[in-house]
Amino acid sequence: MATNIFINLPVRDLPASVRFFTHLGYSFNQHYTDDGATCMIVAENIFVMLLTEQRFRTFTPKTIADARTSTEVLVCLQVASRDAVTTLVNKAIEAGGSTFKEPQDHGFMYGHGFQDLDGHLWEIIYMDKAPPTS
Numbered sequence: 837m838a839t840n841i842f843i844n845l846p847v848r849d850l851p852a853s854v855r856f857f858t859h860l861g862y863s864f865n866q867h868y869t870d871d872g873a874t875c876m877i878v879a880e881n882i883f884v885m886l887l888t889e890q891r892f893r894t895f896t897p898k899t900i901a902d903a904r905t906s907t908e909v910l911v912c913l914q915v916a917s918r919d920a921v922t923t924l925v926n927k928a929i930e931a932g933g934s935t936f937k938e939p940q941d942h943g944f945m946y947g948h949g950f951q952d953l954d955g956h957l958w959e960i961i962y963m964d965k966a967p968p969t970s
Contacts, residue, residue: 904955
């Protein structure tokens with residue numbers, strides 16, 4: 837059984853990505869940080885490794901997708917409130933990111949999202965109860 841999740845994302849400019857995600861309120865584990873990578877702490881057991889494209893290439897024989905023109909992954913994070921969804925998306929826009937769709941309100945679930953500086957898609961959701969049954 838897995839105990840932690842590490843999402844690995846390639847980035848073009850590591851210092852710019854660190855500034856972007858710091859603006860959103862995330863911190864970084866300096867033990868796993870060097871010129872080619874950093875470990876962003878999302879939650880107690882959730883981490884995002886931001887890797888320069890050069891470093892990322894050492895982990896895969898495949899071509900790195902350009903997240904600005906294709907989607908290789910959609911990272912979805914659940915937050916504690918509807919306001920937290922809006923706040924995080926607004927911070928992302930302030931830091932140079934952009935939205936990729938309008939907010940979605942499904943009653944039991946509210947979500948919105950942003951694209952980071954490299955075009956990776958981040959969906960932020962709040963769920964206040966279980967979805968309705970048929």
